[in-house]
Structures are given as structure tokens and as C-alpha cells.
Amino acid sequence: MAKLYVNPNVKTGKINAEIYGHFSEHLGRCIYEGLYVGEDSPIPNTNGMRNDVVAALKEMKIPVLRWPGGCFADEYHWEDGIGPKENRKKMINTHWGGVVEDNSFGTHEFMELARQLGCKVYINGNLGSGTVREMSEWVEYMTFQGISPMADLRAKNGHPDPWKVDYFGIGNENWGCGGNMTPEFYANEYRRYQTYVRNYVKINKDDDEETVRKKKIFKIACGPNVDDYKWTDGVMKVAGKYMDGLSLHYYVHPLGWEEKGSATEFDEDEYYLTMYKTVFMDELIRNHGAIMDRYDRKKKVAMIVDEWGSWYTVEPGTEEGFLYQQNTMRDALIAGITLNIFNKHCDRVKMANIAQLVNVLQAVILTEGAKMILTPTYHIFRMYKDHQEAQLVQSSIESEQLPVNRELLLETTREWHREGRPAKKYSVDALSESASVSADGTLTVTLTNLSLDTAYPIDAVIADTKIQSVDAEILTNEVHAHNTFEDPETVVPAPFTDFAVTDQGISFQIPPCSILKFTIHSK
Numbered sequence: 001m002a003k004l005y006v007n008p009n010v011k012t013g014k015i016n017a018e019i020y021g022h023f024s025e026h027l028g029r030c031i032y033e034g035l036y037v038g039e040d041s042p043i044p045n046t047n048g049m050r051n052d053v054v055a056a057l058k059e060m061k062i063p064v065l066r067w068p069g070g071c072f073a074d075e076y077h078w079e080d081g082i083g084p085k086e087n088r089k090k091m092i093n094t095h096w097g098g099v100v101e102d103n104s105f106g107t108h109e110f111m112e113l114a115r116q117l118g119c120k121v122y123i124n125g126n127l128g129s130g131t132v133r134e135m136s137e138w139v140e141y142m143t144f145q146g147i148s149p150m151a152d153l154r155a156k157n158g159h160p161d162p163w164k165v166d167y168f169g170i171g172n173e174n175w176g177c178g179g180n181m182t183p184e185f186y187a188n189e190y191r192r193y194q195t196y197v198r199n200y201v202k203i204n205k206d207d208d209e210e211t212v213r214k215k216k217i218f219k220i221a222c223g224p225n226v227d228d229y230k231w232t233d234g235v236m237k238v239a240g241k242y243m244d245g246l247s248l249h250y251y252v253h254p255l256g257w258e259e260k261g262s263a264t265e266f267d268e269d270e271y272y273l274t275m276y277k278t279v280f281m282d283e284l285i286r287n288h289g290a291i292m293d294r295y296d297r298k299k300k301v302a303m304i305v306d307e308w309g310s311w312y313t314v315e316p317g318t319e320e321g322f323l324y325q326q327n328t329m330r331d332a333l334i335a336g337i338t339l340n341i342f343n344k345h346c347d348r349v350k351m352a353n354i355a356q357l358v359n360v361l362q363a364v365i366l367t368e369g370a371k372m373i374l375t376p377t378y379h380i381f382r383m384y385k386d387h388q389e390a391q392l393v394q395s396s397i398e399s400e401q402l403p404v405n406r407e408l409l410l411e412t413t414r415e416w417h418r419e420g421r422p423a424k425k426y427s428v429d430a431l432s433e434s435a436s437v438s439a440d441g442t443l444t445v446t447l448t449n450l451s452l453d454t455a456y457p458i459d460a461v462i463a464d465t466k467i468q469s470v471d472a473e474i475l476t477n478e479v480h481a482h483n484t485f486e487d488p489e490t491v492v493p494a495p496f497t498d499f500a501v502t503d504q505g506i507s508f509q510i511p512p513c514s515i516l517k518f519t520i521h522s523k
């Protein structure tokens with residue numbers, strides 16, 4: 001019998017809602033078709049945004065959305081995407097399929113989408129191929145209230161009031177698609193560009209620290225790829241004082257960057273390897289966090305995991321540059337485990353944005369013309385939503401270690417071993433958990449069991465708690481199971497009733513390949 005311990009009285013930090021954030025790039029069918037169909041589309045829409053998709057995302061409680069990229073961000077010139085649509089410049093989306101980008105979705109459209117979703121906005125600026133002036137004017141265009149060239153232009157384009165920009169990224173992957181820079185070069189560029197990302201909002205003398213923080217634009221510097229610790233060190237050393245957040249990008253490629261692997265066809269070895277690579281996120285956060293601590297002992301600089309998730313070989317017959325992939329129970333486990341990891345690191349991880357929202361990589365929604373389906377990953381985000389803004393509480397679980405294929409692991413993680421560091425172990429924990437208490441005292445516990453064949457009996461001890469009622473929900477199925485346009489409800493959550501309330505907490509058995517959520521009310 002495995003033990004789960006939860007102590008709702010030991011609160012260890014706030015889980016920012018933004019940890020449950022998302023990312024939408026001008027890539028494949030994410031923006032066009034997935035989110036935006038235009039006002040004249042036969043697909044039901046409000047000001048061009050798909051009604052079905054917006055409703056599903058609101059139900060999932062999307063807290064923040066990053067836009068316009070990704071690699072696209074460092075080639076995007078915001079002025080091409082404002083004003084009358086017929087006059088907007090057309091460009092080639094060189095990164096993603098070489099298709100024509102007509103700029104019909106620009107700043108006004110993105111802000112309208114965020115308004116409909118009721119979410120915060122995270123804009124990613126262009127440092128790689130844009131000028132300081134261009135970035136500065138974009139911020140002025142979006143946020144300045146009063147008389148100024150950019151505020152006047154915004155008003156002329158139909159939006160006299162400024163918008164709130166919550167987060168602003170200064171470049172993306174500048175070690176790669178964003179300009180192939182060295183950490184030192186980027187850090188100096190970052191210092192220069194961020195100087196002109198002005199805060200135009202009025203700060204009152206009696207505003208407390210929290211209010212000031214919320215009013216100001218939260219500036220995010222480009223962080224490392226996977227385990228590039230030299231990047232973190234170099235950027236923190238030179239520019240740590242000038243940033244609010246540093247990003248981290250980490251994708252799970254089951255068979256490595258070159259081969260990747262299929263989204264729906266994989267054997268057990270490949271599956272356990274995928275899970276091993278999923279929990280690697282924990283090591284990355286710890287290691288990059290330790291470097292950040294050297295320059296920022298008070299943890300003022302947040303870690304922003306603004307790209308994460310599975311990245312497979314594209315679905316057969318689809319455009320390679322569109323990154324369209326299916327989403328199975330394996331992806332639900334990737335999401336469930338990773339979100340548990342983020343919750344537990346909420347002292348440092350303040351935002352995370354799974355890639356990407358619709359029709360790209362580990363999407364929560366897939367569309368085909370007017371049809372829409374919710375993926376297993378969607379259901380996890382919806383099940384976990386009660387963790388948003390709740391207090392993380394102390395918890396731990398005893399877990400069996402499940403072996404991974406050592407040769408396959410070494411073969412497919414070559415890109416992690418730039419510095420010649422071998423893997424530390426060749427197994428993965430079967431179980432993961434996290435627990436939080438929301439403002440009204442509700443305790444939410446989320447658990448994952450990645451074993452493909454073993455159900456684990458669990459005796460949960462919930463300290464100093466007189467349980468009044470328990471509700472539980474489970475997402476479980478055969479690991480390859482997924483939703484299709486013909487059969488959209490193969491993988492859906494179900495109520496879970498097979499538990500008993502004990503003197504100390506709850507006892508139950510977690511089925512293999514499952515994600516389980518308990519909602520516990522106490523007396």
C-alpha cells in the first residue's frame with residue numbers, strides 16, 4: 001500500500017494562475033482557422049473569433065495567452081498588422097511552411113481575442129530582426145493613454161483606450177531562430193531593448209508593492225533551451241537586474257530532435273522513455289533555478305516556462321511546417337505530471353505556456369473546418385483548474401520506480417549531453433502528486449499513475465482534517481486512446497467513486513495510466 005501525505009496546514013507558496021497558461025503562434029492552423037476565422041466566415045464567430053473554441057477555453061479557465069510567437073515573433077513587424085485589412089502587408093512565414101501571412105490577425109485582433117477569453121496577455125516582441133524603436137513604439141501603441149503619435153494611431157484604428165499588457169517578452173530563442181546570439185551578446189541587447197519598453201501607467205505614491213507590480217509590464221528575457229546552463233549563467237550575470245522573468249523552453253521528443261516519434265504509434269519502451277523525458281522538467285527547473293539563485297537569492301526573477309509539451313513527427317499527410325499532431329492518453333500524462341511539477345516549484349515558476357493552443361504540437365483543441373474536438377490534454381487543464389491561485393500545501397507520495405530502456409535513453413538524449421553529463425538514473429517514478437488549498441478552504445489533490453499495467457492501492461493521510469465530503473474525477477484509458485472528429489468522446493473524464501473516507505484521510509486504488517483529482521471539503 002503506497003502512502004500519500006498531505007498537510008493542508010503547511011502552505012508553501014501561491015500557485016500563480018499563469019502556470020496554466022497557453023501559447024498561440026502564427027504557425028499552421030493555430031491562429032487562422034483554429035482561433036480566428038474572420039467575421040464573414042460561415043463558422044459561428046464573434047468579431048472573427050470562433051465561438052466554439054472561445055467557449056471551450058473559457059470553460060478550461062485559460063489565464064494567459066502568449067502571442068505572436070515563437071520563432072515568428074522575431075520576424076514579426078507589428079505595424080504590418082494594424083489598420084484597414086485590405087492595406088495590410090502580406091509576408092512569407094519563412095519558419096512555418098513558407099505560407100503567405102496576410103496579417104489579418106494583428107494587435108487589435110489579439111487583444112479582442114484576449115478580451116473574449118477574459119485572460120491576461122503576454123506579447124512577445126521582436127529583438128532578432130526588429131529595431132529598438134519598433135519595439136518601443138509597439139508598447140506605446142498598446143499602452144499609452146493621452147496624446148502621442150502611437151496612441152493617436154491606435155485611436156485612428158478604432159481603439160482610443162489603451163490596453164493592458166501584462167507580460168512582454170524581449171525576443172524569443174535568441175540563441176537560435178531569434179538571431180543565433182551568444183548569451184553575452186543577447187544579454188547586452190536585452191538591456192538596451194528593455195530600457196525602451198516603458199511603463200506608461202500611473203503609479204500612485206500609496207500603491208503597495210503588489211499593486212505596482214501588477215500595474216507594470218512584466219519583462220521577460222529569453223532564457224535557455226533545455227539544459228543550456230551556460231546561457232542561464234551568462235544572461236543572469238549580465239542582465240539579471242533588468243528582468244522580471246527568464247524563460248525556459250523544453251519539449252519532449254520521445255526519439256530525440258531528429259526522429260521525434262509518432263503521436264499515436266509507440267511501443268512500451270518509447271512510452272516509458274517519453275515519461276522519463278517528461279519528469280526531466282523537474283531537474284531542469286532545479287538546475288536552472290540554482291544558477292538563478294546565485295544572482296538572485298531573493299527569487300525576484302521568475303522562471304517562465306513559456307514553451308513546453310510534446311513534439312512528435314507531424315500527422316501523416318499533413319504539412320511538415322504546420323506541426324499538427326494528435327494527442328493521446330500519453331499526452332494527458334505528460335500534462336498531468338508536468339503541471340504537478342510546476343505546482344511544486346511555484347516559488348520560482350510563475351508562468352508556463354504549453355505549446356500550442358489549437359492545432360499545433362500538444363494542443364488542447366483540434367479543429368477541422370467547422371468541427372472542433374477537445375484533446376485529453378484539454379481535460380487535464382480543466383480538471384486541474386482549481387489549483388489556479390490556490391496555496392500549494394505540503395505533500396509527498398511513495399512511488400515504485402519503473403525502468404526505462406537504457407540504450408534507447410542514451411541514444412535519444414544525445415542533445416542533452418553537450419557537456420558530457422550522463423543520465424543520473426534509468427528509471428521513472430510511477431506516481432506523482434500535488435495539493436493545494438483554495439481561498440474557500442477546498443483542498444485539491446491531483447495524482448498521476450504512469451504505469452501501463454499496475455494499479456496502486458493508496459492510503460492517503462490528510463493531516464488535521466475532518467473530512468466533510470469528497471468528490472473525485474478521473475481521466476483514464478488505454479495509453480494510445482485519443483479523440484477524433486468521428487469519435488470525439490473516447491477520452492473524457494468520469495466521476496471516480498471507488499474510494500473510502502478513513503480516520504486519517506482517504507483510501508483508494510489509482511488505476512494504471514490515469515490522472516485522478518480529489519476535491520475535499522473539510523468540517
Ligand code: AHR
Binds near residue numbers: 172355
Ligand atoms: O512552438 C514551436 C516553436 O518551437 C517556436 O516557434 C519556437 O520558439 C520553438 O523552437
